[in-house]
Amino acid sequence: MEFPSKIVEEAVIQFAKLPGIGKKTALRMVLHLLKQDKVPVEQLTHSLLKLKTDLKFCSECHNISDSELCNICADKNRNHDVICVVEDLRDVMAIENTSQYRGVYHVLGGLISPVDGIGPDDIRILPLYERIERSNANEIIFALAATMEGDTTAFYISKKLKGTIKVTAISRGIAIGGELEYADEITLGRSILGRIPYKI
Amino acid sequence: MEFPSKIVEEAVIQFAKLPGIGKKTALRMVLHLLKQDKVPVEQLTHSLLKLKTDLKFCSECHNISDSELCNICADKNRNHDVICVVEDLRDVMAIENTSQYRGVYHVLGGLISPVDGIGPDDIRILPLYERIERSNANEIIFALAATMEGDTTAFYISKKLKGTIKVTAISRGIAIGGELEYADEITLGRSILGRIPYKI
Numbered sequence: 001m002e003f004p005s006k007i008v009e010e011a012v013i014q015f016a017k018l019p020g021i022g023k024k025t026a027l028r029m030v031l032h033l034l035k036q037d038k039v040p041v042e043q044l045t046h047s048l049l050k051l052k053t054d055l056k057f058c059s060e061c062h063n064i065s066d067s068e069l070c071n072i073c074a075d076k077n078r079n080h081d082v083i084c085v086v087e088d089l090r091d092v093m094a095i096e097n098t099s100q101y102r103g104v105y106h107v108l109g110g111l112i113s114p115v116d117g118i119g120p121d122d123i124r125i126l127p128l129y130e131r132i133e134r135s136n137a138n139e140i141i142f143a144l145a146a147t148m149e150g151d152t153t154a155f156y157i158s159k160k161l162k163g164t165i166k167v168t169a170i171s172r173g174i175a176i177g178g179e180l181e182y183a184d185e186i187t188l189g190r191s192i193l194g195r196i197p198y199k200i
Numbered sequence: 201m202e203f204p205s206k207i208v209e210e211a212v213i214q215f216a217k218l219p220g221i222g223k224k225t226a227l228r229m230v231l232h233l234l235k236q237d238k239v240p241v242e243q244l245t246h247s248l249l250k251l252k253t254d255l256k257f258c259s260e261c262h263n264i265s266d267s268e269l270c271n272i273c274a275d276k277n278r279n280h281d282v283i284c285v286v287e288d289l290r291d292v293m294a295i296e297n298t299s300q301y302r303g304v305y306h307v308l309g310g311l312i313s314p315v316d317g318i319g320p321d322d323i324r325i326l327p328l329y330e331r332i333e334r335s336n337a338n339e340i341i342f343a344l345a346a347t348m349e350g351d352t353t354a355f356y357i358s359k360k361l362k363g364t365i366k367v368t369a370i371s372r373g374i375a376i377g378g379e380l381e382y383a384d385e386i387t388l389g390r391s392i393l394g395r396i397p398y399k400i
């Protein structure tokens with residue numbers, strides 16, 4: 001693509017660095033901003049800069065938070081004895097949306113991934129150990145992605161915790177409402193191996 | 201969606217105002233920026249603000265430009281007697297990419313759209329008339345979208361220019377390499393009505 005203006009080109013390049021944004025989409029976004037007044041553009045840039053300057057992380061669960069302690073960790077009505085280990089903010093939001101979980105969280109901020117050069121020390125595993133030691137927690141639940149990285153991370157953490165605390169993981173299997181014939185073989189195979197007692 | 205932080209929520213809302221960006225994509229973009237250092241985020245915001253502060257428009261064709269006169273209008277080797285009328289920057293880039301056009305452009309900056317409250321005075325039609333009057337232009341080519349808005353705009357402009365200058369429009373029809381059976385009826389119908397002499 002050849003641009004008539006270096007300024008437009010630079011803005012397109014910057015937008016195209018965002019995940020899932022190609023050059024054509026980036027150009028569409030830039031043209032949209034060009035048609036706007038100065039104020040909405042300043043609002044956008046202001047709120048992006050605030051991400052870097054004003055954002056705090058909860059000192060307990062390491063989730064993004066506006067205060068020293070996030071709303072979930074500060075909530076006395078929640079069960080602080082159960083800690084759900086997740087990768088990031090989105091997982092917390094997804095689980096909270098189910099309204100089925102009343103425990104607290106621990107946000108790792110990533111998964112162990114040797115391919116990407118992310119080791120155990122690059123994510124918040126040590127703070128999890130420390131937290132379990134100083135708290136009354138009696139169960140940790142792994143709610144990590146069903147990928148090589150998620151499995152590796154869960155395995156690494158659980159090895160160290162073996163015998164000290166109850167360790168569980170969210171169940172895997174055929175989705176509710178899912179047809180067996182459309183499920184992939186690995187999921188279906190695992191759900192047969194991991195069969196559970198039928199409750200009447 | 202319930203966010204654990206107002207700052208994240210605000211950034212997601214601002215991103216989601218961009219065209220084609222939903223809340224989930226916006227959140228993904230925000231989480232991406234969170235993982236970045238401060239510098240790339242500042243580069244992004246800086247280049248967006250520059251769009252509003254440093255950008256100029258070519259005084260001749262009204263295309264976005266870094267200088268008073270854009271590269272195309274300043275090019276003495278181009279044919280300044282033929283003016284191609286387009287909606288915006290993207291159309292100029294698309295036509296330039298074909299390497300088939302050696303004339304100059306006029307960027308309207310929009311199309312007449314009564315539904316959206318955009319009238320003839322909201323886009324750069326008057327500057328086009330003035331430009332045709334003071335220049336030696338002998339042909340204008342409409343290269344506008346084949347939509348109600350594009351047709352309305354071309355009709356409005358051509359009415360006033362009738363008899364003063366040669367007015368043409370880019371050809372419409374079945375795309376090169378296109379199969380007849382997959383073409384929509386309107387395109388196919390119009391391409392039959394608008395048939396041209398067959399050249400051997």
